[in-house]
Amino acid sequence: MALQSSPVAAARPQSFTQNWSAYAFPAPALIILFLSLLLPAATTLVMSLTDISFLRPTNFVWLENYIKLFSDGRFRQAVGNTAYYTVGVTFPTMVLGLLAATALNGKFRGRIVFRTIFYLPVLTSLIAAAVVWMYVYEPYSGPINGALAQMGLPPQPWLQSPDLAMTSLIIMAIWRDFGTAMIIYLAGLQDIPKDVYEAARLDGAKTKDIFLRITVPMLSSVSFYLMIILIVQTFQCSVPSMS
Amino acid sequence: MAGLDLARVSKTYGAFEAVKDVSLTIEEGEFAVFVGPSGCGKSTLLRLIAGLDPVSEGAIRIGKDDVTACPAGTRSVAMVFQSYALYPHMSVFDNIAFPLQMEKRSKEDIRQQVEKAAATVQLGTRLGDKPAKLSGGQRQRVAIARAIVRKPALFLMDEPLSNPDAALRMEMRTELTRLHKQLGATMVYVTHDQLEAMTMADRIVVLNRGSVEQVGRPMDIYHRPVNKFVASFIGSPPMNMLAAEVVGADGLSVRVAAEGLEPLTLAQDGSALPAGSSVTVGIRPEFFSATPGPDTIKLTAIPHAVERLGLHTIIHAAVAGHAITALLNGDPVIEVNQPLDLYAAVGQLHLFDSEGLRRNA
Numbered sequence: 329m330a331l332q333s334s335p336v337a338a339a340r341p342q343s344f345t346q347n348w349s350a351y352a353f354p355a356p357a358l359i360i361l362f363l364s365l366l367l368p369a370a371t372t373l374v375m376s377l378t379d380i381s382f383l384r385p386t387n388f389v390w391l392e393n394y395i396k397l398f399s400d401g402r403f404r405q406a407v408g409n410t411a412y413y414t415v416g417v418t419f420p421t422m423v424l425g426l427l428a429a430t431a432l433n434g435k436f437r438g439r440i441v442f443r444t445i446f447y448l449p450v451l452t453s454l455i456a457a458a459v460v461w462m463y464v465y466e467p468y469s470g471p472i473n474g475a476l477a478q479m480g481l482p483p484q485p486w487l488q489s490p491d492l493a494m495t496s497l498i499i500m501a502i503w504r505d506f507g508t509a510m511i512i513y514l515a516g517l518q519d520i521p522k523d524v525y526e527a528a529r530l531d532g533a534k535t536k537d538i539f540l541r542i543t544v545p546m547l548s549s550v551s552f553y554l555m556i557i558l559i560v561q562t563f564q565c566s567v568p569s570m571s
Numbered sequence: 572m573a574g575l576d577l578a579r580v581s582k583t584y585g586a587f588e589a590v591k592d593v594s595l596t597i598e599e600g601e602f603a604v605f606v607g608p609s610g611c612g613k614s615t616l617l618r619l620i621a622g623l624d625p626v627s628e629g630a631i632r633i634g635k636d637d638v639t640a641c642p643a644g645t646r647s648v649a650m651v652f653q654s655y656a657l658y659p660h661m662s663v664f665d666n667i668a669f670p671l672q673m674e675k676r677s678k679e680d681i682r683q684q685v686e687k688a689a690a691t692v693q694l695g696t697r698l699g700d701k702p703a704k705l706s707g708g709q710r711q712r713v714a715i716a717r718a719i720v721r722k723p724a725l726f727l728m729d730e731p732l733s734n735p736d737a738a739l740r741m742e743m744r745t746e747l748t749r750l751h752k753q754l755g756a757t758m759v760y761v762t763h764d765q766l767e768a769m770t771m772a773d774r775i776v777v778l779n780r781g782s783v784e785q786v787g788r789p790m791d792i793y794h795r796p797v798n799k800f801v802a803s804f805i806g807s808p809p810m811n812m813l814a815a816e817v818v819g820a821d822g823l824s825v826r827v828a829a830e831g832l833e834p835l836t837l838a839q840d841g842s843a844l845p846a847g848s849s850v851t852v853g854i855r856p857e858f859f860s861a862t863p864g865p866d867t868i869k870l871t872a873i874p875h876a877v878e879r880l881g882l883h884t885i886i887h888a889a890v891a892g893h894a895i896t897a898l899l900n901g902d903p904v905i906e907v908n909q910p911l912d913l914y915a916a917v918g919q920l921h922l923f924d925s926e927g928l929r930r931n932a
């Protein structure tokens with residue numbers, strides 16, 4: 329690289345004074361980025377190595393905070409819960425989103441209606457959705473326990489039981505996120521040429537083969553993008569220790 | 572290997588008839604070419620044969636089987652798409668192997684068949700590459716290999732040569748003809764290029780606005796087009812059409828007069844062409860000559876542009892105000908805007924009636 333580019337650089341020496349405008353244009357954005365992202369991140373990192381408390385003079389304690397953190401069982405459990413929650417939300421959301429997108433990609437009556445219904449949870453406010461789900465999961469009069477009672481099954485403490493609460497939260501998160509996955513997959517599906525599907529049909533592929541051998545692999549870059557988004561998004565709601 | 576039989580096949584999209592009442596038989600082992608202008612329904616007809624779209628009416632038989640109701644993939648038909656439609660995420664090997672994998676053949680069998688098909692199209696060394704790494708011509712070979720690997724009863728090709736450049740197109744044309752001989756397969760080939768149709772076809776099917784205009788061997792269609800449409804579509808440059816009038820006719824001859832043309836007598840039954848009816852005289856550009864022959868008529872033309880191709884010279888000229896094209900051998904001296912006498916062999920003239928139907932014997 330250096331060998332290739334040096335003759336060019338030598339032929340056209342460029343001083344800062346000649347190029348100041350090239351630096352000036354992105355400068356406002358760079359300054360904001362620096363102040364709002366890089367600086368706080370770096371400061372946090374440095375602060376994590378101190379015993380800062382605003383009441384006492386600050387001293388460097390180096391890795392002591394970290395040692396304390398990792399030896400705390402509750403922290404490890406919180407990390408474990410968050411990981412479980414992230415995986416539990418991300419992959420079912422992707423699978424359901426892909427299935428919904430595939431089903432709604434065809435041309436049939438009412439597909440717009442279905443797409444809208446599936447996407448609606450993404451648009452509703454989190455608080456409104458949480459209230460609705462609290463009602464759905466309500467142990468005494470909620471519809472889920474109502475349905476269980478009708479089938480002669482005992483009611484479940486959906487949000488109150490440590491065993492069930494995580495699953496209940498995951499279900500709610502999937503409900504919220506899978507519209508996003510569906511829309512992104514729908515866009516990805518539009519990019520697969522129709523004649524590739526037709527070729528596969530002529531080659532004797534059944535619906536299942538086409539889905540597994542054509543659709544899924546051709547969406548792999550979309551899936552990767554979606555996975556990153558979902559992991560980042562779900563990881564942010566860190567789940568504290570339960571039990 | 573099997574023949575193909577279409578019986579009164581129609582396809583409508585809403586109120587639009589893309590294919591109208593097409594009946595057609597293609598013999599086993601034949602290379603048939605569907606040719607026609609853009610939008611005439613060639614691709615639609617091919618998709619009906621493949622089963623990618625259902626017919627609105629009529630029946631399709633491949634060999635002895637009525638496949639009208641069979642879904643695509645069960646008809647023993649392979650298709651090469653205009654876009655090639657390769658599977659971009661699979662290697663060349665997997666692309667070719669895909670139809671066999673769908674038949675759940677053994678790994679070893681698949682490997683042998685794929686290698687054989689790849690060798691047939693001279694692709695043996697590229698089996699590990701993804702399609703994106705291949706040139707246009709190589710992609711097309713992959714598409715062909717994927718079609719032949721399954722040994723289908725019928726090959727369909729939709730304008731497979733419309734992407735490559737001219738040199739490659741010529742090469743692929745010869746190669747497809749060779750492949751057809753080697754496989755002895757029944758092939759239906761779609762093109763809008765009449766040159767491809769003429770050079771490759773055993774039989775040409777000329778389509779226009781969803782209907783079959785004429786079916787025949789290339790030279791039959793060239794020498795005896797059934798109507799004005801076929802006459803001007805097949806042959807390049809297209810046939811010259813001069814408006815004319817019947818001045819006298821009987822059971823043995825028709826006498827015709829046209830502006831810029833010497834009085835002309837055609838030896839044929841003229842009983843259906845009453846005097847005074849308007850007709851069209853068709854002359855192919857390549858049947859003009861600069862010197863009179865034993866049975867020729869003279870036209871006086873004013874050339875306004877001359878294209879010299881070395882072997883031939885194309886002259887764009889006006890005869891009594893009507894544009895004509897003439898193709899002369901070699902590179903004769905021609906002066907633009909100076910009257911030029913051209914001679915046409917009477918035996919090579921075509922006579923079309925007011926409906927556009929050819930009336931020559």
Ligand SMILES: Nc1ncnc2c1ncn2[C@@H]1O[C@H](COP(=O)(O)OP(=O)(O)OP(=O)(O)O)[C@@H](O)[C@H]1O
Nearest residue numbers: 584587589607608609610611612613614615616763
């Ligand atoms: N799915 C469809 N819906 C409505 N009309 C269609 C459909 N498919 C084709 N057509 C119409 O049918 C006619 C024939 O189309 P087709 O694609 O068969 O033409 P073609 O002969 O293959 O032309 P080209 O040489 O341009 O490929 C066109 O007028 C087209 O608009």
Ligand SMILES: [Mg+2]
Nearest residue numbers: 613614615729
């Ligand atoms: Mg077409």
